[in-house]
Amino acid sequence: xEPSISVxxxxxxxxxxxxxxxAYNELWVxxxxxxxxxxxxxxxxxxxxxxxxxxxxxLCAGLLPATTGRVLLDGHGPHVSTPSDLVRAGVRRxxxxxxxxxxxxxxxxxxxxxxxxxxxxxxxxEEQEIARRARAxxxxxxxxxxxxxxxxxxxxxxxxxxxxxxxxxxxxxxxVFFDDPDAGLDAPTRKLVYDLLERFRDDPKITMVVxxxxxxxxxxxxxxIVELSHGHLLSKAGSHGPTSRGPSY
Amino acid sequence: MARLRSxxxxxxxxxxxxxxGWLSAIGRSTIRWVLSADELLHTLSDAIASLWTPGVAxxxxxxxVIVTQIMYTGVQALSLVSVIAFLLGSSIIIQTNLMGSADxxxxxxxxxxxxxxxxxxxxxxxxxxxxxxxxxxxxxxxMKVNSExxxxxxxxxxxPRFIVLPRLVASIVSVLVLMIYFSVVAIGGAFIVxxxxxxxxxxxxxxxxxRGVMPFDLGLFLLKGVGLGAIVGWLCCHYGLxxxxxxxxxxxxxxxxxxxxxxxxxVYSTFVTALFYWLVGPPIR
Numbered sequence: 001x002e003p004s005i006s007v008x009x010x011x012x013x014x015x016x017x018x019x020x021x022x023a024y025n026e027l028w029v030x031x032x033x034x035x036x037x038x039x040x041x042x043x044x045x046x047x048x049x050x051x052x053x054x055x056x057x058x059l060c061a062g063l064l065p066a067t068t069g070r071v072l073l074d075g076h077g078p079h080v081s082t083p084s085d086l087v088r089a090g091v092r093r094x095x096x097x098x099x100x101x102x103x104x105x106x107x108x109x110x111x112x113x114x115x116x117x118x119x120x121x122x123x124x125x126e127e128q129e130i131a132r133r134a135r136a137x138x139x140x141x142x143x144x145x146x147x148x149x150x151x152x153x154x155x156x157x158x159x160x161x162x163x164x165x166x167x168x169x170x171x172x173x174x175x176v177f178f179d180d181p182d183a184g185l186d187a188p189t190r191k192l193v194y195d196l197l198e199r200f201r202d203d204p205k206i207t208m209v210v211x212x213x214x215x216x217x218x219x220x221x222x223x224x225i226v227e228l229s230h231g232h233l234l235s236k237a238g239s240h241g242p243t244s245r246g247p248s249y
Numbered sequence: 250m251a252r253l254r255s256x257x258x259x260x261x262x263x264x265x266x267x268x269x270g271w272l273s274a275i276g277r278s279t280i281r282w283v284l285s286a287d288e289l290l291h292t293l294s295d296a297i298a299s300l301w302t303p304g305v306a307x308x309x310x311x312x313x314v315i316v317t318q319i320m321y322t323g324v325q326a327l328s329l330v331s332v333i334a335f336l337l338g339s340s341i342i343i344q345t346n347l348m349g350s351a352d353x354x355x356x357x358x359x360x361x362x363x364x365x366x367x368x369x370x371x372x373x374x375x376x377x378x379x380x381x382x383x384x385x386x387x388x389x390x391x392m393k394v395n396s397e398x399x400x401x402x403x404x405x406x407x408x409p410r411f412i413v414l415p416r417l418v419a420s421i422v423s424v425l426v427l428m429i430y431f432s433v434v435a436i437g438g439a440f441i442v443x444x445x446x447x448x449x450x451x452x453x454x455x456x457x458x459x460r461g462v463m464p465f466d467l468g469l470f471l472l473k474g475v476g477l478g479a480i481v482g483w484l485c486c487h488y489g490l491x492x493x494x495x496x497x498x499x500x501x502x503x504x505x506x507x508x509x510x511x512x513x514x515x516v517y518s519t520f521v522t523a524l525f526y527w528l529v530g531p532p533i534r
Contacts, residue, residue, distance in 0.1 A: 063399045080402065081295045084304060087405035094403075101400035104391070115404035118411075120306035171404070 012075035013039040014207045015060055015175065019069035021231075022052075022059050029055045031231040032069060039074070039174070040204040042223030045211045046236070051228050053211035054098060054179050060209050061095050061177040062086070073175055087119050094168030096178040100160035102152040108163045109134055109148040112170050137166040142192060158189045165196060176200050178210045182217050194220050292409075292487040296417055299410035307410065314415040322381040322416075323423030330376055330427050331434050337368060338435030339442040346448040353449030357457015360439050365466060369431045370473035371518050373424050374481055378510040381423070382485040385416050386506035389489025390499035398490070413486045420482025425474035469525045476521065477514050484510045 017035040021028065029052035037043050047053050058064045062071055062078025070077055076089045086093070095101070102111045112134040116125055125133075138148060141162040152160055161181070168176065181197065182190045194217065200206045201223060210221065218225065225236040341363055345356055389412065392398050398408050436458060443449045488506035492498045 058399060061403060063402050081291075081409055082299075082302060082407050083402045084302065084307065084405045084407050084410075088303070092405070095400070097396045097400060099396060101396040101403075103397050103400065104395065105388075114310075115406060118307050118310045118404070118406050119304070121304060122306070167404070177403075 014041060014074065015043075015209065016072040016075075017060065017066075017069065018072065020059065020066040020071055021068045022055060022064065023067045024055075028231040030059060030228070030233075033233055035233065037207055037209065039207050042201050042208040042210070042221065044218060044221055044223050044225045045209065045228055045233075046213050046218070046225060047228035049213075051230075053228055056228055057177050057179050057209060057211045058095075061093055061175070063095070084119070087122055091175065092171045092173045094171055094173035094176040096161070096164055096168055096176075096181050098179045098183065100152065100157070100164040102160055102164055102167070104152050107149045107151060108138065108143060108155065108159075111152070111163060112137055112167045115167070115171055133170055134166070137170040138163065140169070141166045141196075157184050158186060161185060162189065162192070165193065169196070174205055174207065176206060176208045178208075178212075180212050180214070181210065182212065182214050190216075197221060288491075289484075289487055292413060292490065293417075293483050295409035296413040296483075296486075299407055299414050302407060302410055307407075311410055311415055314411065315418050318415045318419030319422055321384070322377060322419045323426055326376055326380055326423065326427060327430065329380065330373065330431050333372060333376065334369075334431040334434035335438035337372065338364060338438035341435075342439045342442045342448055343446070346443075346446060353443070353453020354457035354460065356439075356443060356449050357454045357459075358461035359457075360436055360454075361458055361461030361466075364435045364439070365432050365462070366469060366522065367518070368435065369428045370424075370470070370477055371514065373427045373431050373474075374477035374514045374518075375511060377420060377424055377427070377478070378481045378485070378507050378514065381420070382481050382507050382510050383503050385420075385482070385485040386489035386503040387499055389486060390492035390502050391496075393490060393492040394494060394496050394499065408490075412490075413483075416486050417479060417482040420485075421475055421478035424478030424481065425471070428470065428474050463529070465525060465529055469521065473518060473521050476517050480513050480517060481510045484513065 015035070015037040017033055019032050019034060020030065021032045022030045045053050045056055055064065059066060059071060062073055062083070063080070065080050073086065073091045073093070074089075076086055076091050078086055078091075102108070103114065106114060113130050116123065116130040116133060117127075120126075120130065135148070143159060143162050143166065147155055147159055147163075152163070155163065161184075165181075178197065181193050185193065197208075197210065197217070198220065200208050201221060208223070210217070210223075212218070226233045227236055228234075338360070341360060342356065345359055389398075392412075398412070401408055401411060440451055440454055443454055444451060485506040488502045488509065492502050
């Protein structure tokens, strides 16, 4: 079992890709890249369909192992088999999957409480507090009480995404990775997602990476934008946000 | 301030080894086989290593998953195992009776050799592989397709500990317990049919069974139960997790999981039988 490592001499806060590359068999999604998004910074990744935005996002989140190089979150190298090491090291990730990524055999409420229960000793939570937090997160995302005990298959895409957001939110993450967060959502749910993203963007403790091609989202986010094209990250001119916390080259 | 640098590394497509005929084909097959074996071993070793991963709350969460899996794998298979065990026990008596002059004590010894040592472990493992192994592989395959395994990782939940370990433990416990249950029902069925067909008296059968059971049978029974349970749980989890992103891979991997479980199960069972008879020595009279 490989423990998370802290690397001296490198930026220890935020997201760091050090000569990281990723390939599916012979197809290079990301060629050797150095990237640092500091704590509190945001990055929005665009690119054509199928170019590998989601894969890039999962690579940044440490969910996929880099083919070469490495990815560090607050100085800790994630290990695919033992992601709990990161939680014990204080790295909490909130990931929103394109399709929701909810566990299909658990109710909406249990999807949200699962990680809290699993790490109850690390977070110092009692059962009552876990239930209270999960219900509060679901209510904040406007998930109806009647949907709390429904299985994901019985929920609409919009509700599934909101449950998935609640699951990410409840961990009080210091890294958020959102994949197409507004895809397939109606106007009220989209607004809810945008408000949440802006909250994460403005939080100095949260490092955020979003993959999307949505014009309204790009306009609202005001963070550094890069385009993923043929395995390269290309800076998009004039995309710096109003704050100095966005990444630069 | 942040920085980003994207460089142009080598292109692997231009670095491909030129096709040098049959020799390179053997080389490629060998590399593929070694990589597959490595992944297979990693599935098991990561699950076993997760026993030592810290986390009291995680441990109790995993215990609950183990109990649920034992329900699905073991308890829900009881009725199917009952029917198969009863009918197989009865068939052995009928077949032995058809041969003519078998006495009750010999019938009892045959029951021990066939049911206890061979059929109980193997048939139970076949039932678990066919009934629960497919379910495990399909469930895990669908979890991969729906990004549920990635979602677990993103929540800091270790997939080997939360997914593989409970199914492995449940499979071992279920095969062991169902083997005992199978043996009891099969021998019970044999007693009933022997009495009904007047093939043998209960007393002579009982004497044959009690004389047929040897001290080494406990070791054989445990080794077969634990090994077969582990093989089914391990291979079905492994092949389920081999699904990449397409739903069409799910039935393919589920089928592969069951076929490999059965093949490896039969090979393992035969190997353990041969090993024990080699260790024990002369034939049992």
